[in-house]
Amino acid sequence: MTGSRDGGAVTAELVIAMPLLLGLIMLVIQAGVFLHATHIAQAAANRAAAVAAAHGSTAATGQQAGQATLAEIGHSILTDTDVRVTRSATEVRVEIVGVAATVVPGVHWQVKAVVVRPTEVFVAPAVLACASGPGRPQPTPIPKGAPDGRHR
Numbered sequence: 001m002t003g004s005r006d007g008g009a010v011t012a013e014l015v016i017a018m019p020l021l022l023g024l025i026m027l028v029i030q031a032g033v034f035l036h037a038t039h040i041a042q043a044a045a046n047r048a049a050a051v052a053a054a055h056g057s058t059a060a061t062g063q064q065a066g067q068a069t070l071a072e073i074g075h076s077i078l079t080d081t082d083v084r085v086t087r088s089a090t091e092v093r094v095e096i097v098g099v100a101a102t103v104v105p106g107v108h109w110q111v112k113a114v115v116v117r118p119t120e121v122f123v124a125p126a127v128l129a130c131a132s133g134p135g136r137p138q139p140t141p142i143p144k145g146a147p148d149g150r151h152r
Helices: 009-053 059-073
Strands: 078-087 091-100 110-118
Touching: 009 059, 009 078, 009 091, 009 110, 059 078, 059 091
Parallel strands: none
Antiparallel strands: 078 091, 091 110
């Protein structure tokens, strides 16, 4: 009987190649989960900043809105979250930090989203002075019969 000396080569190649291929596929899936978690953190940070920046709102109200958004859309994808909201007279800063869900054992990628936006300030409408007041140009009267089509 004449046998080939390469009879077990395919099996040895598969033993090496398949775990590498599966590991690569799992890393691609992990990257997708990380990107999804980043989008969730960004959405929650945007919502928290919008609520905290509203006229008459507070940083605590924005933090509650951010936590509620995370609970609604990201409770299983983004874990160990921390929502920090600071509000000054001119701007609101929201920072959300968490960990993306793990697909590859031992891989724990941190997700961070930061949003800074100005606070809303109520500005009372200015009272306009009369058009013929001091320092204002006087309107030019249009004579009757002028070719502008208003007086005929």
